[in-house]
Amino acid sequence: MAKNLTTREEDYSKWYNELVVKADLAENSGVRGCMVIKPYGYAIWEKMQAELDRMFKETGHQNAYFPLFIPKSYFSKEASHVDGFAKECAVVTHYRLKTDESGKGIIVDPDAKLEEELIVRPTSETIIWDTYRKWVQSYRDLPILVNQWANVVRWEMRTRLFLRTAEFLWQEGHTAHATEAEAIAEAEQMLRVYAEFVENYMAIPVIKGLKTESERFAGALETYCIEALMQDGKALQAGTSHFLGQNFAKAFDVKFTDKEGKMDYVWATSWGVSTRLMGALVMTHSDDNGLVLPPNLAPDQVVIVPIYRNDEQFDAVSEVAKMIMNDLRASGLRVKFDDRDTHKPGWKFNEYELKGVPVRIAIGPKDVEKGTVEIARRDTLEKEFVKTEDVVDTIGALMDEIQKNLYKKASDFRSNNTTTVDSYDEFKEVLNTSGGFILAHWDGSAETEERIKNETKATIRCIPLDDNTQPGSCMVTGKPSSRRVLFARAY
Amino acid sequence: MAKNLTTREEDYSKWYNELVVKADLAENSGVRGCMVIKPYGYAIWEKMQAELDRMFKETGHQNAYFPLFIPKSYFSKEASHVDGFAKECAVVTHYRLKTDESGKGIIVDPDAKLEEELIVRPTSETIIWDTYRKWVQSYRDLPILVNQWANVVRWEMRTRLFLRTAEFLWQEGHTAHATEAEAIAEAEQMLRVYAEFVENYMAIPVIKGLKTESERFAGALETYCIEALMQDGKALQAGTSHFLGQNFAKAFDVKFTDKEGKMDYVWATSWGVSTRLMGALVMTHSDDNGLVLPPNLAPDQVVIVPIYRNDEQFDAVSEVAKMIMNDLRASGLRVKFDDRDTHKPGWKFNEYELKGVPVRIAIGPKDVEKGTVEIARRDTLEKEFVKTEDVVDTIGALMDEIQKNLYKKASDFRSNNTTTVDSYDEFKEVLNTSGGFILAHWDGSAETEERIKNETKATIRCIPLDDNTQPGSCMVTGKPSSRRVLFARAY
Ligand SMILES: [Zn+2]
Numbered sequence: 001m002a003k004n005l006t007t008r009e010e011d012y013s014k015w016y017n018e019l020v021v022k023a024d025l026a027e028n029s030g031v032r033g034c035m036v037i038k039p040y041g042y043a044i045w046e047k048m049q050a051e052l053d054r055m056f057k058e059t060g061h062q063n064a065y066f067p068l069f070i071p072k073s074y075f076s077k078e079a080s081h082v083d084g085f086a087k088e089c090a091v092v093t094h095y096r097l098k099t100d101e102s103g104k105g106i107i108v109d110p111d112a113k114l115e116e117e118l119i120v121r122p123t124s125e126t127i128i129w130d131t132y133r134k135w136v137q138s139y140r141d142l143p144i145l146v147n148q149w150a151n152v153v154r155w156e157m158r159t160r161l162f163l164r165t166a167e168f169l170w171q172e173g174h175t176a177h178a179t180e181a182e183a184i185a186e187a188e189q190m191l192r193v194y195a196e197f198v199e200n201y202m203a204i205p206v207i208k209g210l211k212t213e214s215e216r217f218a219g220a221l222e223t224y225c226i227e228a229l230m231q232d233g234k235a236l237q238a239g240t241s242h243f244l245g246q247n248f249a250k251a252f253d254v255k256f257t258d259k260e261g262k263m264d265y266v267w268a269t270s271w272g273v274s275t276r277l278m279g280a281l282v283m284t285h286s287d288d289n290g291l292v293l294p295p296n297l298a299p300d301q302v303v304i305v306p307i308y309r310n311d312e313q314f315d316a317v318s319e320v321a322k323m324i325m326n327d328l329r330a331s332g333l334r335v336k337f338d339d340r341d342t343h344k345p346g347w348k349f350n351e352y353e354l355k356g357v358p359v360r361i362a363i364g365p366k367d368v369e370k371g372t373v374e375i376a377r378r379d380t381l382e383k384e385f386v387k388t389e390d391v392v393d394t395i396g397a398l399m400d401e402i403q404k405n406l407y408k409k410a411s412d413f414r415s416n417n418t419t420t421v422d423s424y425d426e427f428k429e430v431l432n433t434s435g436g437f438i439l440a441h442w443d444g445s446a447e448t449e450e451r452i453k454n455e456t457k458a459t460i461r462c463i464p465l466d467d468n469t470q471p472g473s474c475m476v477t478g479k480p481s482s483r484r485v486l487f488a489r490a491y
Numbered sequence: 492m493a494k495n496l497t498t499r500e501e502d503y504s505k506w507y508n509e510l511v512v513k514a515d516l517a518e519n520s521g522v523r524g525c526m527v528i529k530p531y532g533y534a535i536w537e538k539m540q541a542e543l544d545r546m547f548k549e550t551g552h553q554n555a556y557f558p559l560f561i562p563k564s565y566f567s568k569e570a571s572h573v574d575g576f577a578k579e580c581a582v583v584t585h586y587r588l589k590t591d592e593s594g595k596g597i598i599v600d601p602d603a604k605l606e607e608e609l610i611v612r613p614t615s616e617t618i619i620w621d622t623y624r625k626w627v628q629s630y631r632d633l634p635i636l637v638n639q640w641a642n643v644v645r646w647e648m649r650t651r652l653f654l655r656t657a658e659f660l661w662q663e664g665h666t667a668h669a670t671e672a673e674a675i676a677e678a679e680q681m682l683r684v685y686a687e688f689v690e691n692y693m694a695i696p697v698i699k700g701l702k703t704e705s706e707r708f709a710g711a712l713e714t715y716c717i718e719a720l721m722q723d724g725k726a727l728q729a730g731t732s733h734f735l736g737q738n739f740a741k742a743f744d745v746k747f748t749d750k751e752g753k754m755d756y757v758w759a760t761s762w763g764v765s766t767r768l769m770g771a772l773v774m775t776h777s778d779d780n781g782l783v784l785p786p787n788l789a790p791d792q793v794v795i796v797p798i799y800r801n802d803e804q805f806d807a808v809s810e811v812a813k814m815i816m817n818d819l820r821a822s823g824l825r826v827k828f829d830d831r832d833t834h835k836p837g838w839k840f841n842e843y844e845l846k847g848v849p850v851r852i853a854i855g856p857k858d859v860e861k862g863t864v865e866i867a868r869r870d871t872l873e874k875e876f877v878k879t880e881d882v883v884d885t886i887g888a889l890m891d892e893i894q895k896n897l898y899k900k901a902s903d904f905r906s907n908n909t910t911t912v913d914s915y916d917e918f919k920e921v922l923n924t925s926g927g928f929i930l931a932h933w934d935g936s937a938e939t940e941e942r943i944k945n946e947t948k949a950t951i952r953c954i955p956l957d958d959n960t961q962p963g964s965c966m967v968t969g970k971p972s973s974r975r976v977l978f979a980r981a982y
């Protein structure tokens with residue numbers, strides 16, 4: 001059942017690229033660096049969006065929409081932001097094409113040059129804070145708790161489907177607050193929301209932490225993040241939440257009058273997750289047979305495949321299949337009955353395995369006679385026969401079990417691939433063998449961090465927000481360290 | 492209760508512009524022609540999206556996502572499409588900014604010029620058909636029933652919030668079929684879906700019809716549309732569905748093998764509605780007091796405002812209000828209890844009237860004593876006292892009644908503003924007095940259509956798809972006409 005898929009062992013990177021295309025998640029387009037998200041991939045993204053959107057609304061946020069284009073000058077207003085973002089980006093310089101008089105087809109009309117170039121948003125802090133200035137006068141106008149679902153563009157030279165593309169889809173929350181404490185609480189709350197989503201829906205365990213100064217978002221005072229570990233031992237940043245202080249309020253002159261009548265600048269946060277999560281989902285759970293989807297996000301949770309040799313058998317099998325489908329649907333599950341006569345059962349088994357459908361039911365004429373069906377789990381590839389009347393209960397329980405099993409597998413993998421080291425030599429050895437997360441002491445300086453990165457390609461993924469705060473001494477310089485931090489090579 | 496809103500009578504256009512801003516639907520941004528859709532406006536758009544998306548899925552469509560950018564050369568591939576779309580558009584010519592060495596701040600890096608310019612999509616037929624070529628080999632791969640929710644850009648010199656903006660949000664369906672008949676059936680089906688949505692959710696009656704050849708979408712063999720009438724007597728095209736024949740399949744070489752093994756080009760449709768519908772919603776129902784929203788799309792269907800002079804009264808009133816809120820929510824309604832102490836009841840009444848909340852409940856200490864509440868309808872501005880125990884039933888019935896009443900009002904308005912004329916003089920007179928829809932005979936020629944447009948600014952909105960097919964003679968040329976067509980000045 002290899003489906004001509006490269007194995008993870010052979011070439012993990014190739015396995016990923018092939019799987020994304022073969023499982024109909026996404027493909028490259030005719031535009032360099034821009035992907036097409038195919039219907040099956042988009043259906044998974046829609047499930048993710050729906051859950052996140054619900055969680056955002058439950059925490060008091062509303063959606064809005066801000067312009068795709070940002071005037072070039074806006075980027076210069078926040079000093080550190082311009083360095084971080086106004087570099088590799090798509091620049092609109094003209095607003096018209098015309099038919100060339102000398103027969104060269106259509107060309108850019110030189111008379112239609114913009115006075116000021118427009119940047120296709122790489123992130124929207126600047127345009128949003130330019131807007132918030134008009135929305136905020138008094139403490140009564142605060143907080144502003146707004147999220148946007150949008151496409152953004154960051155020109156990337158080397159792209160990979162979902163993981164790094166020139167255009168990607170994301171959500172970006174941008175909130176405005178009257179106090180520093182409230183803004184920090186918001187940034188921390190959204191980190192918890194992300195962690196909850198990634199763990200409970202994507203079945204991926206994450207480590208919550210703070211970025212070091214050099215890894216912070218451009219313009220942030222503090223960047224919170226969640227970090228996940230992929231099957232090849234590399235880390236993937238699954239979401240970030242930024243406490244922006246008053247930087248953007250100062251850059252865009254957003255002030256408010258507080259209850260005592262004093263003027264102050266507004267406090268800000270921003271936070272986002274993107275279609276990159278699709279990459280994390282694939283890389284965490286899938287195997288050499290294809291995609292493995294957690295039931296909570298699978299577009300089809302159950303597929304029913306009929307097995308028959310003639311019309312009479314098809315009718316008998318279909319009757320049972322439809323009854324089971326209806327019962328499962330009534331119990332709240334997403335079920336597909338694949339009764340196409342253009343494809344054989346073996347082809348279908350292969351297809352749904354490749355596409356990661358959590359449970360497959362097969363029903364043949366003998367099953368109808370015996371009053372049983374065959375149930376196959378995608379996560380363990382185990383099969384069992386179940387009495388027709390027990391199908392709904394069995395599959396209901398299986399959904400929970402598969403969801404939990406995927407989380408446990410990923411969690412065990414992470415435990416087995418997290419190493420505590422005390423020397424720089426050991427650090428390098430682990431990186432060059434098993435990889436994974438490494439907990440080590442670091443002296444807190446940007447120089448040491450930079451040196452480690454240059455020498456090993458490993459970065460500090462985060463300073464974990466946990467209770468393991470035992471001091472020690474830096475594995476590189478021997479200087480004092482207040483706690484171990486989390487290192488890894490990363491996507 | 493004028494809320495400083497210009498009246499429709501005074502200046503309809505100004506009334507619209509003010510209302511959109513004051514009711515917190517949208518506002519202009521710092522980027523010419525691009526709007527900010529504010530949270531309240533976006534919440535209405537989300538309701539519209541949710542219903543449309545459900546209807547698309549019920550008719551077998553799936554969502555996907557295609558690139559924002561389209562290489563310039565793609566537009567040249569379909570001859571009529573290039574004339575229609577590759578003109579006023581945003582052109583990306585560079586992919587990097589840099590800090591100017593002579594201190595001019597950030598500038599476009601001249602070394603980062605793209606080999607081929609990219610156009611920000613004005614519509615996605617070209618990039619999608621370039622993709623479909625890879626998806627289709629055999630009749631087994633058809634139909635492709637795909638929709639995309641996206642932002643698009645058409646450079647407009649004169650813009651108005653929602654009605655005409657450089658960037659707008661929309662959905663675009665793009666389907667591929669094995670036969671001409673199936674593609675035509677799809678285009679017609681989606682026209683019906685749009686009509687159903689606009690009539691049942693937006694409470695706006697529409698006329699279904701076909702565009703004349705000169706008004707067709709660039710690249711279409713037939714454009715179906717729905718046309719609505721605004722309160723100022725101008726028409727607004729609320730949605731279009733195009734039968735594209737094999738034009739895009741030929742331009743992008745998309746062929747398939749049919750059941751008999753013969754090769755043929757694939758048949759296509761596309762269809763779309765946009766945030767322009769928000770403009771139609773405002774202009775159809777709203778009045779000089781502000782927005783009027785149909786219950787089926789109102790983010791808040793009911794708002795409860797407490798009236799009190801002291802804490803004790805507030806507690807008593809709140810208790811009743813919360814009970815009512817919970818009962819109404821349990822019955823499936825979207826209810827807000829506005830217990831903010833930062834604003835007075837009069838301010839709140841004004842605010843919710845401006846924002847078009849269908850039903851307002853006011854509760855004061857006397858109401859608590861008497862066991863009643865005051866209910867006010869936004870559509871008729873009528874108020875009545877209702878016993879507390881009857882609130883849920885009363886408001887449940889009111890929701891239906893308001894939805895129907897809005898439709899009926901709009902429908903009556905349209906009947907009163909649809910004129911059948913037989914002479915060109917009468918035609919001009921109607922246009923210059925009441926405006927509205929005009930049914931008249933036309934000889935079917937593009938010349939006559941053009942002459943009428945130049946002389947009166949009225950266009951043929953559509954050739955209605957109804958049974959009124961009595962022949963006659965053209966009001967301008969006297970030549971034979973097979974049926975009356977629908978004229979109006981339009982947005
Ligand atoms: Zn981290």
Ligand SMILES: [Zn+2]
Pocket residue numbers: 700701702716717718728951952953954
């Ligand atoms: Zn029409």
